[in-house]
Amino acid sequence: QVQLVESGGGLVQAGGSLRLSCAASGRTFSNYAMGWFRQAPGKEREFVARISWSGETTYYADSVKGRFTISRDNAKNTVYLQMNSLKPEDTAVYSCAQDRLQKRSRLVVTTYEYAYWGQGTQVTVSS
Secondary structure (H helix, E strand, C coil): CCEEEEECCEEEECCCCEEEEEEEECCCHHHCCEEEEEECCCCCCEEEEEECCCCCCEEECCCCCCCEEEEEECCCCEEEEEECCCCHHHCEEEEEEEECCCCCCCCCCCHHHEEEECCCEEEEEEC
C-alpha cells in the first residue's frame, strides 16, 4: 500500500524559511506526479505546488509563486517543498499527495485527482 510521510514543519518567524519533505513508498515513485496542498483553520484545502513525474515541469499557486520551490529526488522517493520568505498567511497543515494516474504532466489542482495523501505537517509562521 502507498504511504506518504511528511516532515520538516515547525514554527518560524515571518521572512524565514522551512523545507518540507515527503517520503513515499508502495508504488513506483518516479511514475507519478506529486503535489503539495495546505489547509488553514476554517478554510478549505488548497493547492500549493505540483511537480511532474519526471521533475521537468512544476506549477505553483499564485500566492506562493517566487517564494516556494517544489522538487523531487526519484532515487530517494522523496518530494520537497522549499518555502522562503514565509508569511503569517502561509500558516497551515501542509500535505503531500500522489497523482491518481501515471506519467501525467499537466496541471492538476483538484484533490480528487490525487489518490494518496500524507498525514500532514504543521507550519506556523509568526508575525
